[in-house]
Amino acid sequence: MWRSDLRALRNLCRTQAGRKVLLATAISLLSVGVFAYFLARRTMLRREVLQALGGASRDELLELLAALVTGAALLPALALLPALLRQELFAGSHVPALLTAPLASARLVLRALMRSAVFATLFVLPVALAPGLGLAMHGAAPWSFVVGLALGAALWVLPLTALLLGLQIAITRFGPGRRWRALFTWLQIGAGALLILAVIGGFVQGRDLASWLAAQASEPVMPSWAAAVATAPLLFSGHPVNEGALVLLGAIASAVLVALLASALYRRSFEVWLVGEAERRRDVGAETARGARRAWPTSPVRSLLRKAWLESTRVRGNAVFVVLLAVIQVLAIAMSPAAAAEASAPALSALASGAQRLLASWQMMTLLLSTLLVIAVVGDDQRQMALLGTAPVDRGIFVRAKIVSLGWPFALLLVLAGVTGVTVGGYSLLAAIAALAVGLPILAATFGAMLVLGSWPGLFRGQRDEPLANNLRTIVPITAMAVLSGLFVAARLRAFTWFAGIDAGRGPFATWSPELGAMFLLIAAWGGGGALLWGGARVARGNFERIYGAQEE
Amino acid sequence: MIEIQGLSRRFGAVLAVSELDLSIARGEIFGFLGPNGAGKTTTLRMLCGLLRPSSGTIRIGGLDLAAAPAAVRRLLAFAPDTPPLYEYLSVREHLGFVASLYGLSAAERDERSRALLPQFGLSAYADQLCKGLSHGTRKKAHLAALLCVAPQVLVLDEPTNGLDPRSTHELKQVLRAARDAGTTVFLSTHVLGVAEAICDRVGILSDGRLLACGTLEELRKSGDRSLEDVFLRVTEASWERSDVAE
Numbered sequence: 001m002w003r004s005d006l007r008a009l010r011n012l013c014r015t016q017a018g019r020k021v022l023l024a025t026a027i028s029l030l031s032v033g034v035f036a037y038f039l040a041r042r043t044m045l046r047r048e049v050l051q052a053l054g055g056a057s058r059d060e061l062l063e064l065l066a067a068l069v070t071g072a073a074l075l076p077a078l079a080l081l082p083a084l085l086r087q088e089l090f091a092g093s094h095v096p097a098l099l100t101a102p103l104a105s106a107r108l109v110l111r112a113l114m115r116s117a118v119f120a121t122l123f124v125l126p127v128a129l130a131p132g133l134g135l136a137m138h139g140a141a142p143w144s145f146v147v148g149l150a151l152g153a154a155l156w157v158l159p160l161t162a163l164l165l166g167l168q169i170a171i172t173r174f175g176p177g178r179r180w181r182a183l184f185t186w187l188q189i190g191a192g193a194l195l196i197l198a199v200i201g202g203f204v205q206g207r208d209l210a211s212w213l214a215a216q217a218s219e220p221v222m223p224s225w226a227a228a229v230a231t232a233p234l235l236f237s238g239h240p241v242n243e244g245a246l247v248l249l250g251a252i253a254s255a256v257l258v259a260l261l262a263s264a265l266y267r268r269s270f271e272v273w274l275v276g277e278a279e280r281r282r283d284v285g286a287e288t289a290r291g292a293r294r295a296w297p298t299s300p301v302r303s304l305l306r307k308a309w310l311e312s313t314r315v316r317g318n319a320v321f322v323v324l325l326a327v328i329q330v331l332a333i334a335m336s337p338a339a340a341a342e343a344s345a346p347a348l349s350a351l352a353s354g355a356q357r358l359l360a361s362w363q364m365m366t367l368l369l370s371t372l373l374v375i376a377v378v379g380d381d382q383r384q385m386a387l388l389g390t391a392p393v394d395r396g397i398f399v400r401a402k403i404v405s406l407g408w409p410f411a412l413l414l415v416l417a418g419v420t421g422v423t424v425g426g427y428s429l430l431a432a433i434a435a436l437a438v439g440l441p442i443l444a445a446t447f448g449a450m451l452v453l454g455s456w457p458g459l460f461r462g463q464r465d466e467p468l469a470n471n472l473r474t475i476v477p478i479t480a481m482a483v484l485s486g487l488f489v490a491a492r493l494r495a496f497t498w499f500a501g502i503d504a505g506r507g508p509f510a511t512w513s514p515e516l517g518a519m520f521l522l523i524a525a526w527g528g529g530g531a532l533l534w535g536g537a538r539v540a541r542g543n544f545e546r547i548y549g550a551q552e553e
Numbered sequence: 554m555i556e557i558q559g560l561s562r563r564f565g566a567v568l569a570v571s572e573l574d575l576s577i578a579r580g581e582i583f584g585f586l587g588p589n590g591a592g593k594t595t596t597l598r599m600l601c602g603l604l605r606p607s608s609g610t611i612r613i614g615g616l617d618l619a620a621a622p623a624a625v626r627r628l629l630a631f632a633p634d635t636p637p638l639y640e641y642l643s644v645r646e647h648l649g650f651v652a653s654l655y656g657l658s659a660a661e662r663d664e665r666s667r668a669l670l671p672q673f674g675l676s677a678y679a680d681q682l683c684k685g686l687s688h689g690t691r692k693k694a695h696l697a698a699l700l701c702v703a704p705q706v707l708v709l710d711e712p713t714n715g716l717d718p719r720s721t722h723e724l725k726q727v728l729r730a731a732r733d734a735g736t737t738v739f740l741s742t743h744v745l746g747v748a749e750a751i752c753d754r755v756g757i758l759s760d761g762r763l764l765a766c767g768t769l770e771e772l773r774k775s776g777d778r779s780l781e782d783v784f785l786r787v788t789e790a791s792w793e794r795s796d797v798a799e
Contacts, residue, residue: 295659296649303653307639307646314641314682387637387695390601391654392626549622550605 005115025122031475032076033126039072040131062141065131066149073128073153074160077120081164084119088112089168089266090273099270109165109263113255117161121154128153155248162255169262172276173269300397308405311380321372322409325365329413330420332361337425348514349503354421354431356496359439362417363492366410367485370446373406374481375474377454377540378547388548395544399451399537407447414439437522441529442488448529448536449484453477455543495521554579554706554737555600560609562595562761569595571761573609577739577754579705582732584752585741586780588788592761593741594634597710600739601631613706630655630704634711636695640684644675644694647683648701655702662701669697672727674720688715696724700731707731709740713747725751749780757787764788 012018089095089112098108132146297303312319336357381388381398388398417439418432459473501507502517509517555577562570570592577583585593598604600611602622611618614628638647645666652662670676673693683691692715699707707728713721721744728738728751742748748755749769756766765772765787772783 296646296653296662298653298657298659298662300653300656303650307642307650310646311639311641383635384637384639386601386603386631386633387651388654389603390626390629390631391651392623392656393654394623550599550602550619552605 027475029122029126031479032123033130036072036127036130037134040134062145065135065141066145066152069128069131069149070153070156073124074156076123076127077157077160080120080123081116081161082168084116085112085161085165085168088116089165090172090270095270099267104263105266106260106263109169109259109266110256113158113161113165113259116165117158120161121157124153124157125150152248155252159251159255162258166258166262169265169269172273173265300393301401304397304401305404308380308401312405322369322412325369325409326413326416329361329365329417330424332364333358333417333420333425336361337427348518349500351428351431351434352496352499352503352518354427355434355438356492358417358421358425358427358432358435359442359492362414362435362439363442363485363489365413366443366446367482367489369409369413370450370485371478371481373409374450374454374477376406377402377451378460378544379454379473382460385548395548396541398544398548399540402451402540403447403537406450407443410443410446414443438492438525441525442492444529444533445488446485448532448534450481451536451540452543453480453484455540455547457543457546460547495525554581554614555583555739556610556612557600558610558612560596560599560611561607562592562599562604563607569761570599570606570758573758573761573763575756575763575766577737579737580732580735581753582728582738582740582751584748584755585739585758586743586745586748586755586784587741587758591758593758594710595761596758597631597708597739597741601629601708602626603631627655628705629708630699630702630706631708632692632695632699632710632712634714636691638683638691638695641682643680643682644670644686644697645679647694648698651695651698652701655704657702665701665703666697669701673697673723689717689720692716693720693724696727700727703734704736706737706739709738711742712740713742713744721747745780745784755780757784759788 012022089109098111128150129146132141132149135141136143136146297306414436418436421427421435422429422432454477456477459476498507498509499514499517499521502509502512503514512520555575557573557575560570560573560575561568573596575583585596587593595604599606600613600618602618602625606619613625616624616628618625639650642650648666648669649662652666657665670679673696675690675693675697678686678690678694683694686694692712696709696712712724712728716724725747728740732738732753740752754766754768755772757764757772765783769780769783772780772787774783774786777783777786
């Protein structure tokens, strides 16, 4: 079995299709690495930390950083492994063939463990390497630390995989019901939520985290788990063997033991899974009876909207991300209430300051949401291209339907920002209305960009199911959308800074009255946002014509 | 109804379809046969306006596909091998969705779907999500949706793949009924029995070239007892070539 796996890997390099798969994987890994480096720059590669690393307590601070990096590096593994293991143990098309072959269960389980662990490690390494490389390039850490960090993080993947493998086999064997599945799903969503919170924490509180890290250098206080994790990589970087290394070695030994124990339950759990799958298919069918008999609209736009609405309400996980963003936004606004100074400031200044603070939280959520939804502009209907491409429908209808079906979460979050600001944050109603007045053109601009990037015809040429094409289809628009959303954030900040200058009587526009400045900004925002949405919709319409028209390849 | 002249399609060095000439009358069921990789699906995709030909013209209902694609789309409906269903719509909703794309009124849609759902044995599945359906049922659901819009030309890629014998039998009856109502059906299939049973004419494609075309009687030579004999005889030379190449 190992030989056939290795041979398949070798064939990847030898065939054109295989090389495309490898290139697609490399692009994914590179993106993960760049993202990790970007986050590290906002947190630990800051002046305060780098200065502290030059001090006497360097080793302690490196240990602390190792703990943080290892923890962060294991998050992609945590996110990937449940689905990987499910595929390797139950859902993969190869599983029945392996289970009916004269092979011991332990071999099959160990194979699933190793394959999943190796694949997850590929995604752990860029996250572990990026911050370490940054530190080493600044001369703040030795290169052996970088290697040690990567090795340590990679080795932790094995026990993590074994733990999840054991859990998945046991849960499938003893709790195949809907409630257990829901619990397992919510655990995964919880892990995802933690990841998002960590990312946002890195963005919003980067400076505080950096100061905190620097402060720890003089008096490091690490929780015991972090100490154990942190000291493990140092084993590989010339430090003496300590309890951290023993913990890691013990965890690896336990991983093998857990896999062997789980193998005793594996065959029975597969039978239970098969029965559960058949029941699940029946459940899925039965669920729709509610509302399925409602009259279907005859207008194509309303029909596309109804389709999008039903998909977002019937797929349970779909709305979770929006709800999660809404909760984070409410918390963010509650934690940054209206400043007392705003109450005593002149009315227009207070209004601008309040609107600015409310928009900051909303725009962060917009950034996350737009990068997520940009791939849904065409991606949601990719499997239906043969139907939509041959349907006698004006392509502009698809654009109109997309604006509404993808726009509602953004608008909902904007309204929520205003309502939360007034009810929880203590902002004035006028500040909330001002936030709405500025937020809507930002939303229009965001949507104009989303429509263009998400429907770029170059991404949909050629083989639709090729891994490379699929990866490019996801990574390119997400990256471009993140950059553009960042520009929109910068534009908002620049506009408010400009207004503050006028308000304080500074700069080249000092002679303008604040009212004139505010009016000018609003007109510019609505003009710019409207133009971007109009232009974006026109370009998107042309893009839809090309995507749903006759293809060259 | 369908006029194809000098149709070719090249993918890099590979000539998938070569100089295809074909004429199909209104109300005819035309079967497109050929070994794997013969160019059948490529031809169908060009016929539906999903793939641009390298050369040649396609006219449907007198309209040039390259010049008036939007007008041609109003006449034509296409069922690919993998049914393009939205997983989280029910079968009834899928029918409604497709009907709305083709501009059917609610009354027309309801009347036709009331007849088609039982005809395809879909009544029990009407309010179930497409996600939970078997491949055969999914296929029937999409075919029912396309027949609901009563297109003038129906293009089907491997329509009987994954269908059980009863569903195949029902499909044949439905296609005959559509033909009798004036619909032109262009289908590709590997199942020679289906082609033999319902097709007015068949074309045999191999290596992108149309090797034979006509009614079964026209294609039969002495010694050919069935369409299978005709198919094996016509494609023998290209089969041997590919065998040697391998």
